[in-house]
Amino acid sequence: MEPIGTGRAAIDWHDRRADIYLSRPDKRNAMTVDLMTDLIAAFEQVDADEDIRAVTLxxxxxxxxxxxxLTMMRERVDPDAEIDRDVFPQLLEAIEETRQPVVAGIKRAAPAGAFELTLPCDLRVIGREAKYGLLETRLGTFPHGGGTQRLPRLVGLSKAKEIVLMGAFIDPEDAADMGLVHEVVDTGTVDDRTKALADRLCENAPLGLRNAKDALNAAFEMPLEQGLAYERQLAAELDDTRDYREGFEARLEDREPEFRGE
Known part of the structure; x- marks a missing residue:
């Protein structure tokens, strides 16, 4: 793996897939400003790589x-502490704006801020025993790293209120039933299944994936008429591409397409 910045994050490069790691295993990958800053740099580096078609977190x-x-969070109550309060929102935005689809692999634990970290990802794989939930209302605050805004867009307002206000862990099977996660797997297979899902995405046309993600992310940000126009605009951008022609020719010739991102 290639360490990024201070080494709190790392990238493992593959042919068409990049695996981005939170890399503080001795601290259960608890997030610090350095770790979050390194993750931002990792996503920016992957986003700029035209050969990468899918990403795992x-x-x-x-x-x-x-x-x-927790040490960082304790320092936040000190008005003189030099804590960058904008870095977490910047990280979530970097994940959301990464052109390639991002698949999160949630093993054993992802509470509070780690839960919010998974929300801007496009797909989520979770282990059967994972502790997954927003606990902030039991800690004197509420989830304000996007939890109250991104979560309702994924599961609906009523279910999001239940998750946020109750401040409890969600059973992984219940998370799957509400559409919050996409697969529930045995704990020891989370990383492998996450990578396999990303590899499956890598088989699709990269330009189609990127424009589809862009259109989907815009769905809740535009009125329907404007969103439909934006969808058509993004589709028109692909009409003259080599991959668009290859996709149809491969189907007519009954063979697997060879996409190049062109």
Whole structure:
């Protein structure tokens, strides 16, 4: 793996897939400013690589992430502490704006801030025993790293209120039933299944994937008429591409397409 920045994050490069790791296994990948800054740099680096078609977000070691580093959070109550309060929103935005689809692998734990970290990902794989939920209302605050805004878009307002206000862990099977996660797997297979799902995405046309993600992300940000026009605009951008022609020719010739991102 290639360490990024201070080494709190790392990238494992593959042919068409990049695996981005939270890399503080000795601290259960608890997030600090340095770790989050390194993750931003990792996503920016992957986003700029035209050969990468899908990305995974994983935790190095046995746990995805324990959430925010408690020492850092304790310092936040000190008005003189030099804590960058904007870095977490910047990280979530970097994930959301990554052109390639991002698949999160949630093993063993992803509470509070780690839960919010998975929300801008496009797909989520979770282990059967994972501790997954928003606990902030039991800690004197509420989830304000996007939890109250992104979560309702994924599961609906009523279910999001239940998750946020109750402040409890969600059973992984219940998370799948409400559409919050896409697959529930045995704990020991989370990383492998996440990578396999990303590899499956890599088989699709990269330009189609990127424009589809762009259109989907815009769905809740535009009125329907404007969204439909934006969808048509993004589709028109692909009409003269080599991959568009290859996709149809491969189907007519009954063979697998060879997409190049052209």
């Amino acid at each position: 994983l935790g190095e070691g046995p746990v995805f992430s324990a959430g925010m580093d």
